[in-house]
Amino acid sequence: MTTTEDARDKVERKRRMPRAERERQMVAVAEEIFAERGYLAASMDEIAERCGVSKPMIYEYFGSKEGLLIACIRQARTELVNSISQSVVGAEEAEDALRRAARAFFEFTDGHRRAWSLLLINEAAVAGPAALDEIEAVRQEQVELDIALFSAFLPDTPRRDLEVAAQIVVGACERLSLWYVAQEDVSAEEAADYLMRMLWSGVAAMVHPRETPGDTRPHG
Amino acid sequence: MTTTEDARDKVERKRRMPRAERERQMVAVAEEIFAERGYLAASMDEIAERCGVSKPMIYEYFGSKEGLLIACIRQARTELVNSISQSVVGAEEAEDALRRAARAFFEFTDGHRRAWSLLLINEAAVAGPAALDEIEAVRQEQVELDIALFSAFLPDTPRRDLEVAAQIVVGACERLSLWYVAQEDVSAEEAADYLMRMLWSGVAAMVHPRETPGDTRPHG
DNA sequence: GGAAGTAACCTACTCGCGGTAAGGTTGACT
DNA sequence: AGTCAACCTTACCGCGAGTAGGTTACTTCC
Numbered sequence: 022m023t024t025t026e027d028a029r030d031k032v033e034r035k036r037r038m039p040r041a042e043r044e045r046q047m048v049a050v051a052e053e054i055f056a057e058r059g060y061l062a063a064s065m066d067e068i069a070e071r072c073g074v075s076k077p078m079i080y081e082y083f084g085s086k087e088g089l090l091i092a093c094i095r096q097a098r099t100e101l102v103n104s105i106s107q108s109v110v111g112a113e114e115a116e117d118a119l120r121r122a123a124r125a126f127f128e129f130t131d132g133h134r135r136a137w138s139l140l141l142i143n144e145a146a147v148a149g150p151a152a153l154d155e156i157e158a159v160r161q162e163q164v165e166l167d168i169a170l171f172s173a174f175l176p177d178t179p180r181r182d183l184e185v186a187a188q189i190v191v192g193a194c195e196r197l198s199l200w201y202v203a204q205e206d207v208s209a210e211e212a213a214d215y216l217m218r219m220l221w222s223g224v225a226a227m228v229h230p231r232e233t234p235g236d237t238r239p240h241g
Numbered sequence: 242m243t244t245t246e247d248a249r250d251k252v253e254r255k256r257r258m259p260r261a262e263r264e265r266q267m268v269a270v271a272e273e274i275f276a277e278r279g280y281l282a283a284s285m286d287e288i289a290e291r292c293g294v295s296k297p298m299i300y301e302y303f304g305s306k307e308g309l310l311i312a313c314i315r316q317a318r319t320e321l322v323n324s325i326s327q328s329v330v331g332a333e334e335a336e337d338a339l340r341r342a343a344r345a346f347f348e349f350t351d352g353h354r355r356a357w358s359l360l361l362i363n364e365a366a367v368a369g370p371a372a373l374d375e376i377e378a379v380r381q382e383q384v385e386l387d388i389a390l391f392s393a394f395l396p397d398t399p400r401r402d403l404e405v406a407a408q409i410v411v412g413a414c415e416r417l418s419l420w421y422v423a424q425e426d427v428s429a430e431e432a433a434d435y436l437m438r439m440l441w442s443g444v445a446a447m448v449h450p451r452e453t454p455g456d457t458r459p460h461g
Numbered sequence: 462g463g464a465a466g467t468a469a470c471c472t473a474c475t476c477g478c479g480g481t482a483a484g485g486t487t488g489a490c491t
Numbered sequence: 492a493g494t495c496a497a498c499c500t501t502a503c504c505g506c507g508a509g510t511a512g513g514t515t516a517c518t519t520c521c
Binding site: 059061062149150160184185186188189191192193194195196197199200215216218219220221222223224226227 | 279281282369370380404405406408409411412413414415416417419420435436438439440441442443444446447
Binding site: 257258259260263294295296297298301 | 497498499500501
């Protein structure tokens with residue numbers, strides 16, 4: 022019969038796909054369902070069904086529910102890193118670079134809420150240690166990025182001071198992003214400005230501790 | 242038979258307990274198992290067994306696994322709030338109060354790791370929206386505490402500025418606490434000093450924005 | 462065109478765990 | 492002694508993660 026299928030011309034339903042393409046689709050669908058129902062409430066059967074495929078296919082490609090989550094996290098991480106990396110090219114001093122990076126970060130969290138919710142550790146620890154490690158790796162990457170950024174523009178500063186500054190910046194960004202997406206009248210740029218107003222003087226003071234009045238430094 | 246039981250004199254095993262006491266025991270055991278295995282891997286049967294009781298008792302008292310988790314979170318929250326509240330009595334200016342609060346916070350996260358791991362949202366979002374709300378309530382309480390602390394010592398500052406400052410402080414504390422417990426040669430006091438060095442000048446500048454050179458405030 | 466090989470896919474199952482129904486035991490108070 | 496309530500148990504259900512084993516369709520080579 023020439024008409025190989027009957028009503029199957031309906032926008033290419035039930036197509037067979039090569040592995041790479043199917044994997045991409047599965048990750049996209051999973052990201053959506055994880056974000057919408059939460060990791061626990063999301064069922065593998067539902068994800069499979071929305072892919073137009075049966076459950077064992079997902080296990081074939083990703084091994085486990087946690088494996089699928091990790092794939093989603095990895096993708097979100099890549100997107101985030103790309104956004105931030107692109108935002109800092111062209112910056113000529115540390116302050117400018119940090120402001121740009123912060124702005125890109127806030128824009129990302131606002132625009133890619135699904136992806137961001139996966140990175141928020143919210144849905145991770147549930148799945149086992151591997152997913153948690155994956156999330157911590159994302160944060161550590163942020164920290165390293167900040168350290169690189171500081172030390173590139175402001176050398177000869179103790180590693181530990183850089184690390185502390187970076188940890189604080191990352192923590193502040195994370196919390197501030199949650200606050201800012203809840204406010205309707207605050208833009209990513211304003212959020213970044215708030216952050217810089219609060220943090221930059223401290224970063225600068227820590228990084229080259231000169232001419233800081235009323236400075237009560239800890240010990241050494 | 243006078244010997245009502247045989248080998249039951251072994252440190253009061255299988256005693257009957259009044260509800261309040263049993264509930265306390267269950268929360269203590271659950272906190273331990275949640276922290277040690279993670280929420281998902283922790284089984285209600287195991288918790289029941291370690292309590293020397295059968296599973297339906299837990300459901301009788303806490304309704305669900307999530308309910309038990311929430312009870313644990315509430316208790317950890319109470320302990321944390323008590324620690325911080327006590328630490329700030331006697332402070333006479335905002336800077337001192339914030340430093341004491343930060344120090345108490347770091348000491349708590351180091352000393353009560355089990356309790357703290359529950360508050361770290363790590364184990365929460367898994368359980369459903371209620372547990373997540375419970376965790377967010379803890380953070381919001383921290384934020385309110387900071388706002389109260391700032392505004393008590395430094396009045397006539399826009400509410401929004403206080404809120405931003407508080408969010409940043411909370412985020413920074415959270416991240417810094419994770420960093421500091423991993424370092425063996427950093428005390429809670431030093432961590433608090435780091436925090437103050439990085440943040441205080443920004444907080445002070447935001448709270449009364451005078452004589453801040455190069456100040457590019459956002460918009461209004 | 463057809464056999465052979467392989468990549469994509471499915472049906473039908475097991476099993477562990479959260480949650481529950483229905484009933485048993487113990488002690489306090491009359 | 493009898494009763495009532497609080498404490499506690501055994502024995503089950505259903506759902507969803509994960510799997511064993513077979514089927515379909517596309518490519519390749521003659």
